[in-house]
Amino acid sequence: MNIAPIRLARELFDAARDDLREVRQARVAEAALHRELASYTSPAEIADLLGVLRDQDGPEVQHVRDLLVDNLRPASVLHRAA
Numbered sequence: 001m002n003i004a005p006i007r008l009a010r011e012l013f014d015a016a017r018d019d020l021r022e023v024r025q026a027r028v029a030e031a032a033l034h035r036e037l038a039s040y041t042s043p044a045e046i047a048d049l050l051g052v053l054r055d056q057d058g059p060e061v062q063h064v065r066d067l068l069v070d071n072l073r074p075a076s077v078l079h080r081a082a
Contacts, residue, residue, distance in 0.1 A: 037067045046072055 040046055046068045053061055 033064070034067065037064065037071065040068060041071050043072060 040049060049068055050065060053065060
């Protein structure tokens with residue numbers, strides 16, 4: 001009996017399981033980031049945080065900036081409707 005195909009199948013299964021675990025962990029981390037940043041809604045709070053990030057670079061920092069700017073949109077829409 002050739003055990004190589006069984007070993008290969010097991011390795012592929014393990015790799016797929018590990019990939020799924022990483023995806024789940026990334027989703028949990030992303031949800032936590034959204035929750036944490038959702039509490040910052042006033043323009044002053046967001047401006048302060050953006051000021052802290054001013055000298056930072058990288059895709060993660062840009063993602064945080066984008067989330068903070070998105071927090072301003074609902075407030076500005078509500079302000080225009082009032």
